[in-house]
Amino acid sequence: MDYLLHILIIILINIILTVSFNILLGYTGIFALCHAAFYGIGAYTATLLMKNFGLAFFPALGCAVGLTVLLSLIVAIPGLRIHWDYMVIFAFSFQMIAYHVMTNWVDLTRGPQGIAGIPPAAIFGYSFDSKVSFLLLCLIITSGVVYLVKRIESSSFGLVLKGIKDDEIAVKSVGKNVTAYKIISFMIAAGLAAVAGALISVYISYIAPGYFDLNTSIFILICLIFGGMGSIRGVILGTVVLTALPELLRFIPNLPSAILGGTRDLIYAAILILFMLFRPQGIVGKTRQ
Amino acid sequence: MSIILETKGIHKSFGGLKALYDVDVKIEERKISGLIGPNGAGKTTLFNVLCGFIKPDRGRILLKDRDITEKGPQKIVHLGVARSWQGLRLFENLTVLENVVMSLPRDDQENPVMIILGSWEKSQKKVKRSLEILEMVQIKNRAAALVKELSYAEQKLVAIARLLATEAEVLLLDEPTSGLDEKTVNMVIAPLLKELVVQRGKTVCLVEHSIKLVFNMCERVFCLNEGMIVASGHPLDLRQNEELNRAFFQII
Numbered sequence: 196m197d198y199l200l201h202i203l204i205i206i207l208i209n210i211i212l213t214v215s216f217n218i219l220l221g222y223t224g225i226f227a228l229c230h231a232a233f234y235g236i237g238a239y240t241a242t243l244l245m246k247n248f249g250l251a252f253f254p255a256l257g258c259a260v261g262l263t264v265l266l267s268l269i270v271a272i273p274g275l276r277i278h279w280d281y282m283v284i285f286a287f288s289f290q291m292i293a294y295h296v297m298t299n300w301v302d303l304t305r306g307p308q309g310i311a312g313i314p315p316a317a318i319f320g321y322s323f324d325s326k327v328s329f330l331l332l333c334l335i336i337t338s339g340v341v342y343l344v345k346r347i348e349s350s351s352f353g354l355v356l357k358g359i360k361d362d363e364i365a366v367k368s369v370g371k372n373v374t375a376y377k378i379i380s381f382m383i384a385a386g387l388a389a390v391a392g393a394l395i396s397v398y399i400s401y402i403a404p405g406y407f408d409l410n411t412s413i414f415i416l417i418c419l420i421f422g423g424m425g426s427i428r429g430v431i432l433g434t435v436v437l438t439a440l441p442e443l444l445r446f447i448p449n450l451p452s453a454i455l456g457g458t459r460d461l462i463y464a465a466i467l468i469l470f471m472l473f474r475p476q477g478i479v480g481k482t483r484q
Numbered sequence: 485m486s487i488i489l490e491t492k493g494i495h496k497s498f499g500g501l502k503a504l505y506d507v508d509v510k511i512e513e514r515k516i517s518g519l520i521g522p523n524g525a526g527k528t529t530l531f532n533v534l535c536g537f538i539k540p541d542r543g544r545i546l547l548k549d550r551d552i553t554e555k556g557p558q559k560i561v562h563l564g565v566a567r568s569w570q571g572l573r574l575f576e577n578l579t580v581l582e583n584v585v586m587s588l589p590r591d592d593q594e595n596p597v598m599i600i601l602g603s604w605e606k607s608q609k610k611v612k613r614s615l616e617i618l619e620m621v622q623i624k625n626r627a628a629a630l631v632k633e634l635s636y637a638e639q640k641l642v643a644i645a646r647l648l649a650t651e652a653e654v655l656l657l658d659e660p661t662s663g664l665d666e667k668t669v670n671m672v673i674a675p676l677l678k679e680l681v682v683q684r685g686k687t688v689c690l691v692e693h694s695i696k697l698v699f700n701m702c703e704r705v706f707c708l709n710e711g712m713i714v715a716s717g718h719p720l721d722l723r724q725n726e727e728l729n730r731a732f733f734q735i736i
Contacts, residue, residue, distance in 0.1 A: 343601070346600075346601040346602075346603070347600060347601065349603045349604065349605065350598075350599065350600055350601055350602055350603060350604060351585070351586065351599050351602070351604040351607070351610070352599050352600040352601075353604075354578065354582055354585060354586040354604055355586050357575065357577065357578060358575045358578065358586055360577075361575040361576060361577055361578070362573050362574075362575060364537070364573065365569070365573035365574070365575065367537075367556075367557045367558055368535065368537075368557060368561070368566065368567055368569070368573070369561065369566070369586070369587035369646060369649070369650050370557075370558050370561030370562055370566065370587075370589060370650055370652075371558060371586075372558050373558075379600070383600075
């Protein structure tokens with residue numbers, strides 16, 4: 196039962212990552228493979244504030260979101276003014292730099308060995324230290340994030356983002372400041388990734404750079420491609436399936452645990468290639484009739 | 485005669501190619517002007533320069549005597565000049581109504597948080613205004629359809645609707661009738677353009693290949709060839725110039 200609750204919690208946290216990445220790639224069409232960097236910045240900020248300054252979870256979460264949004268401007272302001280193909284490389288570089296900072300700034304992050312003993316989330320003296328209570332907390336926060344993204348999708352702002360994805364020059368020709376819209380969407384997506392980061396840190400009570408590397412950014416991307424970019428339902432479905440699927444591998448008899456990770460990556464890679472080739476709109480897709 | 489938009493000595497080269505050479509045009513307020521010329525004459529380049537998509541190498545652009553040469557496209561739309569595209573550039577994955585709603589200018593009284601989180605469908609003012617525009621261009625019945633499902637003629641009308649949604653005073657239309665049958669042009673486009681000028685106080689400038697349409701509708705025509713203005717004036721005066729007739733109008 197604990198195992199099932201664990202998977203559900205991870206699914207909920209991953210949903211925050213994928214629906215927020217969907218704002219960037221699914222709506223605005225910004226291909227910035229650095230979402231795990233924002234996830235990590237959120238996780239480390241919340242962790243350090245809780246462990247070193249004794250901040251409670253929610254204030255630490257707020258600060259983590261604030262700092263991540265500010266740091267996202269490092270990528271957004273220069274990156275979104277250049278052509279999209281340079282932006283891809285720019286964002287990729289940011290992901291690599293963030294990972295190396297987490298690994299090498301040992302005084303602050305304790306490097307590859309990570310930070311352990313992160314206190315559980317608590318509010319007004321109530322601690323979410325049981326799996327059931329933490330699952331409920333994640334359910335509330337994830338539902339809030341999904342609702343927020345849904346509202347963005349159906350807003351005037353969301354319409355302009357979709358317009359940017361279709362034709363950026365046309366959006367300029369109707370008087371919209373494309374760069375400003377892109378930067379705001381980037382800030383929102385980064386801020387939401389930080390929420391996921393704060394949640395994962397208090398849940399596992401341990402963080403290490405390996406959680407926030409390029410593979411995680413690619414995993415988020417695959418969830419979008421699998422489920423269907425631009426469709427919240429599709430993205431959630433993609434996240435549920437791809438988070439749960441590797442867990443099923445554990446039940447395959449005689450599969451040595453040493454090759455479990457490799458098998459999972461192989462499945463992800465196969466899904467990525469097959470979907471790009473045969474169903475680029477994903478399972479649910481963005482087909483509107 | 486009141487000039488609303490004016491260029492003074494515009495030069496633009498792409499590498500060794502002189503796309504515009506010393507171009508002076510004066511667009512009169514609340515009139516329909518036309519820009520004609522053979523393919524490659526520089527008509528679309530001039531539109532791009534007027535709207536801030538391309539910066540001229542030399543020369544100035546004045547909107548109501550205000551220099552807008554260095555302004556970006558978005559700012560120029562706010563100041564009152566907007567354009568349509570020859571290739572339409574519609575948002576194909578959005579509906580007709582969505583295309584128009586998103587092109588409306590931002591309401592200053594609108595709360596920025598509501599712009600990001602409020603449903604556009606619940607913004608009565610925006611929806612009502614958009615439907616009025618769609619009715620004016622006679623495409624209201626297709627408001628809920630995705631643009632990519634429309635016929636080319638319908639898409640042309642959506643492009644005009646989107647242009648109107650910007651609420652710009654000066655509307656630059658790049659080949660609004662190309663690909664349309666004569667009936668649609670005469671029954672829909674021509675009366676619409678006249679209505680925009682006469683009843684709505686807009687200023688219209690057309691890039692057109694149809695000499696007939698330009699001469700019937702425009703009060704001033706600029707003839708552009710190889711990046712230069714070779715003639716300009718009232719269509720009747722231009723028609724009487726036999727040399728121009730022979731050398732220019734027949735090659736368009």
